[in-house]
Amino acid sequence: MxxxxxxxxxxxxxxxWRTGVAREVATAAAAKGLQIDSIAFADAWRDLYQPRMEEIRSGRRSYVDLDVLHRENLDATLDSFGITGHFSEEDRIALNHAWEKxxxxxxxxxxxxxxxxxxxxxxxxxxxxxxxxxxxxxxxxxxxxxxxxxxxxxxxxxxxxxxxxxxxxxxxxxxxxxxxxxxxxxxxxxxxxxxxxxxxxxxxxxxxxxxxxxxxxxxxxxxxxxxxxxxxxxxxxxx
Amino acid sequence: MxxxxxxxxxxxxxxxWRTGVAREVATAAAAKGLQIDSIAFADAWRDLYQPRMEEIRSGRRSYVDLDVLHRENLDATLDSFGITGHFSEEDRIALNHAWEKxxxxxxxxxxxxxxxxxxxxxxxxxxxxxxxxxxxxxxxxxxxxxxxxxxxxxxxxxxxxxxxxxxxxxxxxxxxxxxxxxxxxxxxxxxxxxxxxxxxxxxxxxxxxxxxxxxxxxxxxxxxxxxxxxxxxxxxxxx
The missing domain is CATH 3.40.50.1000 (HAD superfamily/HAD-like)
Structure with missing residues (x-):
């Protein structure tokens, strides 16, 4: 062989990824004075990963890179946690970089x-x-x-x-x-x-x-x- | 900035590239008992680089990677040095790796x-x-x-x-x-x-x-x- x-x-x-993303989420939430379960947030964010890629694998959507999908999934997760209003566009761009850390x-x-x-x-x-x-x-x-x-x-x-x-x-x-x-x-x-x-x-x-x-x-x-x-x-x- | x-x-x-390619060419030629100007060979091989890429830049040919073009240019250079018959397919594949060294x-x-x-x-x-x-x-x-x-x-x-x-x-x-x-x-x-x-x-x-x-x-x-x-x-x- x-x-x-x-x-x-x-x-x-x-x-x-779970520990890393949760840490970045916890830091971002603390900066807003929010108390959230950052591990649950990381899991929820990651749960959207496969279904979102499946849209592309199935041909229903053209290829876009994972940074774009992660961002869409971040927006959806902020929504599901009811904290969308606390995060500006700039905050979201910054938090999406969690996957690089x-x-x-x-x-x-x-x-x-x-x-x-x-x-x-x-x-x-x-x-x-x-x-x-x-x-x-x-x-x-x-x-x-x-x-x-x-x-x-x-x-x-x-x-x-x-x-x-x-x-x-x-x-x-x-x-x-x-x-x-x-x-x-x-x-x-x-x-x-x-x-x-x-x-x-x-x-x-x-x-x-x-x-x-x-x-x-x-x-x-x-x-x-x-x-x-x-x-x-x-x-x-x-x- | x-x-x-x-x-x-x-x-x-x-x-x-010139020193590196010439060294690999000299080694390959010596193994065949050939005496050639390995620097001149390297220069001749490299001289075909821009014209060959230009076929692709101009749209006359679809993109193929540089390893393929280097190999075509090697064959042409062996021809122009009159030593084609000394190099088998295997020898040429090996010598084309000169550009990686x-x-x-x-x-x-x-x-x-x-x-x-x-x-x-x-x-x-x-x-x-x-x-x-x-x-x-x-x-x-x-x-x-x-x-x-x-x-x-x-x-x-x-x-x-x-x-x-x-x-x-x-x-x-x-x-x-x-x-x-x-x-x-x-x-x-x-x-x-x-x-x-x-x-x-x-x-x-x-x-x-x-x-x-x-x-x-x-x-x-x-x-x-x-x-x-x-x-x-x-x-x-x-x-």
């Missing part, structure tokens, strides 16, 4: 540094190039380049997101490994011919998480974290 | 590290994402992301190459500065509303170089090298 590039899901797999899980940066020594590493996220670039600067994620929806103009699990990523690297899908904490992401990548690695993130959705607690299929690798993934790959010749 | 991102021409401005000018890596501290840095090159990614790994160029022709599917000085790069960063052109050793590249960028910085590379084409020895217009910054560029930008508030 020759893996020349590793591509990564980001939200949930590399970074703790998400803490990496502790193993991610040291793991990526090791993985990068022998292979190309890049995000294959639904986040835009702009978002992924700023998030990488925030968390010191040492990507070689930014791939995914931003270059494919299609949202995972649409096959084009994976295939455009491989094509941009001029690599056959069989030489590219998708790394994700979400079984459905890996399933779509495998359908495109990519190799797959599962790393569970059991706290992505908090202590009550019920989905993706473990691998649901025979992925090429199942690793406890990115350091274990690195050890796994380097143990095998040409792995 | 608020500059939030610096985007860079790469061949000539960041890396010494180019030495950065000495100021480039330390300069980019400083410039990256306060601003997004990215190539805006005619090289593909695949080529730029591997070249960055070879030379330790610490880009935040890879932009330029690979995402625009258009070759500089086509305006789309600059504008798609700014759009990918979600930045107004006025907040992006193009850095290049080529006056025509800066002129096209300025026409798109970008800021401009000129850094002369008087040895790009060897000791007999006659073009681009100095700034031909009032660019926003003219700096001796990337370290001087960094000092220039950091001296100015919001520079």
């Amino acid at each position: 020759t893996v020349e590039a590793l591509i990564f899901d980001v939200f949930g797999t590399c970074v703790d 998400l803490p990496p899980w502790p193993d991610v940066v040291p793991g990526l540094i090791r993985l990068k020594a022998n292979r190309i590493i890049a995000p294959c996220s639904n986040g835009s190039i702009a978002l992924m670039t700023r998030l990488a600067r925030y968390g010191a994620l040492p990507w070689d380049c930014i791939l995914g929806a931003g270059i494919a103009r299609a949202y995972k699990p649409d096959a084009r997101a994976y295939l455009a990523t491989c094509e941009a690297l001029r690599l056959e899908p069989a030489h590219v490994m998708m790394v994700a904490a979400h079984n459905d992401d890996l399933s779509a990548a495998r359908d495109c011919g990519l190799k797959t690695a599962f790393v569970a993130r059991p706290l992505e959705n908090g202590t009550g998480q019920i989905s993706d607690l473990k691998a649901s299929s025979h992925w090429d690798i199942v690793a406890a974290d990115f350091l274990a993934l690195s050890a796994h790959l380097d143990f095998r010749p040409h792995g | 608020t500059v939030e991102a610096l985007i860079f021409d790469v061949f000539g401005t960041c890396v010494d 180019l030495p950065p000018w000495p100021d480039v890596v330390p300069g980019l590290i400083r410039l990256k501290a306060n601003r997004i840095i990215a190539p805006c090159s005619n090289g593909s994402i695949a080529l730029m990614t591997r070249l960055a790994r070879y030379g330790a160029l610490p880009w935040d992301c890879i932009l330029g022709a690979g995402i625009a599917r258009a070759y500089k000085p086509d305006a789309r190459a600059y504008l798609a790069t700014c759009e990918a960063l979600r930045l107004e052109p006025a907040h992006v500065m193009m850095v290049a050793a080529h006056n025509d590249d800066l002129s096209a960028a300025r026409d798109c509303g970008l800021k401009t910085a000129f850094v002369a590379r008087p040895l790009e084409n060897g000791t007999g170089q006659i073009s681009d020895l100095k700034a031909s217009s009032h660019w926003d910054i003219v700096a001796a090298d990337f370290l001087a560029l960094s000092a220039h930008l950091d001296f100015r508030p919001h520079g």
